[in-house]
Amino acid sequence: MRLGELVVDVGPLRESRNFRLVFATQAISMLGTHLTSVAASLQIYDLTGSSVQVGLMSLVLGLSLLVGLVAGGLLADRTDRRRVILVTRAITTLGIAGLAVNAALPHPQVWFVYAAAVLAGGVSGLGAPAMMAVTPSLVVPGQLAAAGALTTLTAQLGGMIGPSLAGVIAAGPGIALCFAIDAAVYVVGLALLAPLPPLPPDGPAEAQHPLKAMREGLRFLRGNQVVAGLLLIDVCAVVLAMPYALFPELGTEHFGGGPSTVGLLYTAPAVGSFFGALTSGWTGRVHHTGRALIGSVAVWGVAVTGFGLSPDLWLALVFLALAGLGDTASEILRRALLLHVTPDHLQGRVGSLWLAQATAGPSVGNVETGLVARALGSSTGAVALGGLVCLAGVATLTVAMPGLRRATLHGPGAAGPPAGEGAEAPTDRQGGSPAAVPADERAGTADAGD
Numbered sequence: 001m002r003l004g005e006l007v008v009d010v011g012p013l014r015e016s017r018n019f020r021l022v023f024a025t026q027a028i029s030m031l032g033t034h035l036t037s038v039a040a041s042l043q044i045y046d047l048t049g050s051s052v053q054v055g056l057m058s059l060v061l062g063l064s065l066l067v068g069l070v071a072g073g074l075l076a077d078r079t080d081r082r083r084v085i086l087v088t089r090a091i092t093t094l095g096i097a098g099l100a101v102n103a104a105l106p107h108p109q110v111w112f113v114y115a116a117a118v119l120a121g122g123v124s125g126l127g128a129p130a131m132m133a134v135t136p137s138l139v140v141p142g143q144l145a146a147a148g149a150l151t152t153l154t155a156q157l158g159g160m161i162g163p164s165l166a167g168v169i170a171a172g173p174g175i176a177l178c179f180a181i182d183a184a185v186y187v188v189g190l191a192l193l194a195p196l197p198p199l200p201p202d203g204p205a206e207a208q209h210p211l212k213a214m215r216e217g218l219r220f221l222r223g224n225q226v227v228a229g230l231l232l233i234d235v236c237a238v239v240l241a242m243p244y245a246l247f248p249e250l251g252t253e254h255f256g257g258g259p260s261t262v263g264l265l266y267t268a269p270a271v272g273s274f275f276g277a278l279t280s281g282w283t284g285r286v287h288h289t290g291r292a293l294i295g296s297v298a299v300w301g302v303a304v305t306g307f308g309l310s311p312d313l314w315l316a317l318v319f320l321a322l323a324g325l326g327d328t329a330s331e332i333l334r335r336a337l338l339l340h341v342t343p344d345h346l347q348g349r350v351g352s353l354w355l356a357q358a359t360a361g362p363s364v365g366n367v368e369t370g371l372v373a374r375a376l377g378s379s380t381g382a383v384a385l386g387g388l389v390c391l392a393g394v395a396t397l398t399v400a401m402p403g404l405r406r407a408t409l410h411g412p413g414a415a416g417p418p419a420g421e422g423a424e425a426p427t428d429r430q431g432g433s434p435a436a437v438p439a440d441e442r443a444g445t446a447d448a449g450d
Helices: 009-015 017-050 051-076 081-104 109-132 142-171 177-192 210-223 225-238 244-254 259-278 289-309 313-341 344-377 379-400 400-407
Strands: none
Touching: 009 017, 009 142, 017 081, 017 109, 017 142, 017 177, 051 081, 051 109, 051 210, 051 344, 081 109, 081 177, 081 400, 109 344, 142 177, 142 259, 142 313, 177 244, 210 225, 210 344, 225 289, 225 313, 225 344, 225 379, 225 400, 244 259, 244 344, 244 379, 259 313, 289 313, 289 379, 313 344, 344 379, 379 400
């Protein structure tokens, strides 16, 4: 493979105007997300002086997000996805603008921050499955991996720049400006997304009872070895081998450092993830996509094991960067395969399950790792054991699910042709004009809160 083929594929940006609009929205929104996330945490701590309150706000946000995701998956499969995206983003804009006004008051109200967190989590959860489900509508099937890589790249950039920028703004002009900037970002995003064509789901149009519709999605999940395998193999990584909760203890006690050392531990995976996204051109070209996915998750398991066994800080940072690289490759390939094999009329429901797992999985994994460390009396041992268990789980799934092993992006899939300028598409979507068929904007990350 030539060096040029490793660089992130920008084909979707070059060839699809509609994807460019979505990508631009995602890029600026990720920055705004981190501004609001950090600002809200700082404000809660400033008003209450309690880290427990900060954690409680995150819990409230996460729970409302999960509820919104379940309902949003059903909604995305029953109505025009463009309308869902625009309406949910408009409502969230009002909530964030309210946070800015509250923060600018002489005596900001804590209850309002909690109320805004519930609103942001629930409404963004409603919109996230629709945003993810529209991707196959905007790019040709062969570019699903490239589109996922570009989406991941925006998330990594936002994750590296946003928190630091939020700290600078909060220390200078103030927290209210962080919220105001995010609200302005939402307004710009609405303007960018408004030109998108109608994006109704394909397939059966009859209204189903929500429980029946959810059962249909679960039946598809149980009956499709590829989709079930994608979810299960991610469990191996984020639940069985998630070391982040132990970073403070390892940084201060095992590596004998301070806050700066802990910061390096958190930064190293992000650096590896960013490099993985930049060099993701191969993900859309590899023929054996399922095997590449299995290998990527195995890289995570090996890297986490190596991190747990590392006696030296710099060796540990190398392993963490390698873990981030494997995690990014896995995310890109999982997202692309999920969109490729899921019928359009089920994209919202299946995508909501994927997003819910991406939201809750790391939290469960961090708790599990902490409990194992306490039981073993060794943080390094818990991390290394988690990596080994992850590898065992990957090996088991490889043998037990041959459909996952044989999965490819280059075979027939359920995704339809792209919508937009000049695309040949069914005529029942836009009253006879070229139509739309399926970005996860912030999901996949724990702060899918917009």
